[in-house]
Amino acid sequence: MILLKNGLIVAQDGERRIFRGDVLIDGDRIARIAKNIEERADETIDCTGDIIAPGLINTHGHVSMAIMRSSADDLQLHDFLDRTFAMDAKRTRQDVFWGSMLGILEMIRTGTTSFVDLYYWEDEVAKAVKETGIRGFLAWATLDEEFTTQEGNPLSNAEHFIKSHSDMERIYPMVGIQGVYAASKETWMGAKQVALEHGTMTHFHLSETRKEVYEHQAKTGKRPAEWLDDIGFLGDESLAAHGVWLTVNEIRRLARNGAKISHNPTSNMKLATGGYAPLPEMFREGVSVSLGTDGCATNNNLDLMEEMKFAAIMHKAHRWDATVIPAQKALDMATIDGAKALCMEEIGSIEEGKKADIIILDGNVPEAIPLTDETVVPNLVYSMRGDSVKHSIIDGKIVMRDRKVFFDEETVKRRAQELGERLISRQI
Amino acid sequence: MILLKNGLIVAQDGERRIFRGDVLIDGDRIARIAKNIEERADETIDCTGDIIAPGLINTHGHVSMAIMRSSADDLQLHDFLDRTFAMDAKRTRQDVFWGSMLGILEMIRTGTTSFVDLYYWEDEVAKAVKETGIRGFLAWATLDEEFTTQEGNPLSNAEHFIKSHSDMERIYPMVGIQGVYAASKETWMGAKQVALEHGTMTHFHLSETRKEVYEHQAKTGKRPAEWLDDIGFLGDESLAAHGVWLTVNEIRRLARNGAKISHNPTSNMKLATGGYAPLPEMFREGVSVSLGTDGCATNNNLDLMEEMKFAAIMHKAHRWDATVIPAQKALDMATIDGAKALCMEEIGSIEEGKKADIIILDGNVPEAIPLTDETVVPNLVYSMRGDSVKHSIIDGKIVMRDRKVFFDEETVKRRAQELGERLISRQI
Numbered sequence: 001m002i003l004l005k006n007g008l009i010v011a012q013d014g015e016r017r018i019f020r021g022d023v024l025i026d027g028d029r030i031a032r033i034a035k036n037i038e039e040r041a042d043e044t045i046d047c048t049g050d051i052i053a054p055g056l057i058n059t060h061g062h063v064s065m066a067i068m069r070s071s072a073d074d075l076q077l078h079d080f081l082d083r084t085f086a087m088d089a090k091r092t093r094q095d096v097f098w099g100s101m102l103g104i105l106e107m108i109r110t111g112t113t114s115f116v117d118l119y120y121w122e123d124e125v126a127k128a129v130k131e132t133g134i135r136g137f138l139a140w141a142t143l144d145e146e147f148t149t150q151e152g153n154p155l156s157n158a159e160h161f162i163k164s165h166s167d168m169e170r171i172y173p174m175v176g177i178q179g180v181y182a183a184s185k186e187t188w189m190g191a192k193q194v195a196l197e198h199g200t201m202t203h204f205h206l207s208e209t210r211k212e213v214y215e216h217q218a219k220t221g222k223r224p225a226e227w228l229d230d231i232g233f234l235g236d237e238s239l240a241a242h243g244v245w246l247t248v249n250e251i252r253r254l255a256r257n258g259a260k261i262s263h264n265p266t267s268n269m270k271l272a273t274g275g276y277a278p279l280p281e282m283f284r285e286g287v288s289v290s291l292g293t294d295g296c297a298t299n300n301n302l303d304l305m306e307e308m309k310f311a312a313i314m315h316k317a318h319r320w321d322a323t324v325i326p327a328q329k330a331l332d333m334a335t336i337d338g339a340k341a342l343c344m345e346e347i348g349s350i351e352e353g354k355k356a357d358i359i360i361l362d363g364n365v366p367e368a369i370p371l372t373d374e375t376v377v378p379n380l381v382y383s384m385r386g387d388s389v390k391h392s393i394i395d396g397k398i399v400m401r402d403r404k405v406f407f408d409e410e411t412v413k414r415r416a417q418e419l420g421e422r423l424i425s426r427q428i
Numbered sequence: 429m430i431l432l433k434n435g436l437i438v439a440q441d442g443e444r445r446i447f448r449g450d451v452l453i454d455g456d457r458i459a460r461i462a463k464n465i466e467e468r469a470d471e472t473i474d475c476t477g478d479i480i481a482p483g484l485i486n487t488h489g490h491v492s493m494a495i496m497r498s499s500a501d502d503l504q505l506h507d508f509l510d511r512t513f514a515m516d517a518k519r520t521r522q523d524v525f526w527g528s529m530l531g532i533l534e535m536i537r538t539g540t541t542s543f544v545d546l547y548y549w550e551d552e553v554a555k556a557v558k559e560t561g562i563r564g565f566l567a568w569a570t571l572d573e574e575f576t577t578q579e580g581n582p583l584s585n586a587e588h589f590i591k592s593h594s595d596m597e598r599i600y601p602m603v604g605i606q607g608v609y610a611a612s613k614e615t616w617m618g619a620k621q622v623a624l625e626h627g628t629m630t631h632f633h634l635s636e637t638r639k640e641v642y643e644h645q646a647k648t649g650k651r652p653a654e655w656l657d658d659i660g661f662l663g664d665e666s667l668a669a670h671g672v673w674l675t676v677n678e679i680r681r682l683a684r685n686g687a688k689i690s691h692n693p694t695s696n697m698k699l700a701t702g703g704y705a706p707l708p709e710m711f712r713e714g715v716s717v718s719l720g721t722d723g724c725a726t727n728n729n730l731d732l733m734e735e736m737k738f739a740a741i742m743h744k745a746h747r748w749d750a751t752v753i754p755a756q757k758a759l760d761m762a763t764i765d766g767a768k769a770l771c772m773e774e775i776g777s778i779e780e781g782k783k784a785d786i787i788i789l790d791g792n793v794p795e796a797i798p799l800t801d802e803t804v805v806p807n808l809v810y811s812m813r814g815d816s817v818k819h820s821i822i823d824g825k826i827v828m829r830d831r832k833v834f835f836d837e838e839t840v841k842r843r844a845q846e847l848g849e850r851l852i853s854r855q856i
Binding site for chain 2: 069070074075076077080102103105106269270272274276296300302303306312314317319320321322324327364366367369372374375378379382385386388412413416417420423424
């Protein structure tokens with residue numbers, strides 16, 4: 001048992017309660033939340049002056065691309081894609097594993113306890129999940145064979161990955177689809193069928209760029225989300241990333257099917273693919289929206305706390321309305337709405353009986369002051385950064401204590417530096 | 429003498445050189461930059477694996493508002509102003525002093541070594557500058573007497589402040605002007621005269637909101653920057669903050685007079701005052717543009733590294749062009765262009781003979797990996813955060829070593845928490 005003593009708890013429960021108290025963790029679950037719990041625990045963490053919050057949930061990314069960080073910046077989209085794909089094609093399994101280790105290390109250090117990944121060689125990412133203690137929702141990317149560099153048939157690869165990773169702790173295999181520009185109707189529906197058979201979710205890129213939308217429209221006469229609805233793909237197991245170039249009609253179709261959106265503001269802004277994901281309309285129509293950092297090639301970090309701030313202020317600026325996406329909503333998107341995106345009610349808030357995915361943040365850094373029940377949420381969203389995360393507990397296990405992760409951080413950084421440097425130098 | 433050994437130096441000199449080497453500091457100056465300096469120094473800092481960069485320059489803010497952090501978020505502008513001014517009117521000298529201490533602590537910890545402040549009671553801010561070792565460009569705000577809560581005449585107060593702070597180390601008094609909405613022609617020209625007499629700069633808000641522009645136009649028939657040019661105010665001693673609602677004609681007038689702009693992207697986005705400061709046009713016309721965080725009421729932190737990222741990606745998104753404000757330009761705005769904004773060529777880059785305002789950043793944090801000569805600048809701008817600043821040297825003095833500042837940090841935080849909590853609770 002682990003006892004968290006005397007923190008300012010941002011519960012993210014139904015009432016969004018904020019209160020001072022203790023949290024008792026038994027196994028992988030939150031056993032009790034109360035003032036002055038006297039129980040004897042194996043480990044007690046004094047949280048006086050600190051903030052206890054649910055672990056953050058990053059619902060879209062390509063974690064292993066962390067070792068390609070800062071290698072293709074400030075380029076027009078076609079130049080960016082040329083360069084990134086060229087590097088990607090040269091990657092080895094080793095690059096993917098150590099890249100994932102680097103990205104997960106970064107995520108844990110910035111408060112993320114669950115992440116969604118879309119890539120190939122997800123078995124390598126799964127190994128990194130296993131070694132680091134994070135919770136991973138891993139979508140093996142499928143696409144038409146004519147577009148892939150994967151060995152073998154992508155759909156078979158995905159199914160094999162799911163079968164071989166279905167009973168592993170903290171690993172939730174999913175079926176990925178690259179996007180309408182690389183997948184035929186058969187691939188989309190094949191992916192859905194695999195997902196339904198194995199009770200997993202699907203995760204895919206959707207309407208990130210205008211080009212993608214217009215080309216699909218030219219080819220099929222329909223916009224991507226319309227088309228996905230019409231072919232019978234969309235369902236409540238659908239988690240779409242980006243969703244920038246959506247019409248209100250498409251948003252309604254997503255809502256009707258229970259499909260979810262992962263919003264990636266930093267990546268969209270940095271790639272300059274234009275437009276702003278229509279979040280207020282998604283909220284109005286009842287689409288669940290969560291937050292993703294996307295990969296390091298387009299962000300270039302994995303700090304979901306920064307992403308909360310960007311999301312909130314980007315939409316304020318775009319709508320000329322400072323009330324759009326208030327701090328509480330930004331925090332919701334990174335926590336409880338992320339849990340909804342994954343159809344996983346066990347995470348995303350601090351409530352008795354839920355999984356113990358909890359972060360403790362330093363309430364005594366200058367940027368957290370003044371700290372009161374009223375300022376704690378705006379502080380988390382607008383002024384604090386991922387670096388203020390002191391401890392991280394995932395699935396009831398302390399994976400980081402006083403900013404020291406339990407696995408060998410130095411080896412991760414050394415290997416990632418070596419491999420990343422080689423990968424980038426071969427490209428430049 | 430202080431010797432920085434074996435760092436990756438991002439010089440920000442004319443050639444924007446990046447190289448590995450040592451930096452020798454003698455007194456307040458950079459004495460030598462070379463590989464393997466053998467000189468015996470009083471203090472040697474091993475920078476192996478770390479990044480040596482010029483200290484960042486924050487060219488607009490209200491530092492003492494740090495204790496009002498997160499007290500007025502997600503509000504429409506008039507509600508925000510009502511609330512902030514109400515709190516502001518209740519502030520004591522003590523609030524301003526400890527608020528400044530908190531804000532400066534935060535700035536030092538995130539790599540800022542010089543900052544510009546616009547407020548009243550700048551003598552309290554000056555005390556905080558003195559105690560913390562930072563470099564402060566302090567503009568006492570003048571405005572028409574009918575609008576002020578200052579005791580006495582604001583212009584006399586400003587002049588008194590300048591006279592009494594003209595020979596102090598690291599303190600550069602300036603004349604502030606609130607903005608066209610609160611200052612008549614007489615006040616503007618009075619401020620300029622004081623500035624010219626004492627050889628200081630002027631610092632003021634300019635065209636932050638449409639309301640300000642349209643009301644001024646209704647009153648005078650001219651847009652603010654036009655009007656300031658016509659009354660003879662603008663000069664190369666003019667440092668204007670915001671500059672969002674400017675026409676190309678106004679930008680040309682600013683350029684012709686050598687006036688400078690401090691760009692405050694986060695504040696502008698968060699307040700949702702609409703529009704985007706026309707930076708590409710400012711660059712084209714030759715206006716010097718630097719970066720400011722603005723105050724904590726509108727940001728809500730003072731991390732200039734975050735500001736670099738926001739500046740770069742905001743304009744990419746707005747222009748649908750990823751090549752706008754590349755990483756190098758964002759870093760320039762926060763360093764060498766900040767020095768230009770202050771007409772102070774002695775800071776902003778690492779070159780022999782310049783002031784020793786230097787930060788050393790941890791090159792071994794996950795978000796800095798891979799670290800190469802090619803990735804270091806995009807890493808600084810896009811992936812790293814202020815928290816990676818390990819050491820800070822200002823005016824040749826180590827003000828922070830291994831993230832410990834030389835002054836009493838705990839007292840600053842305790843006092844700021846007490847006073848901030850009181851200030852906010854009286855308001856809510």
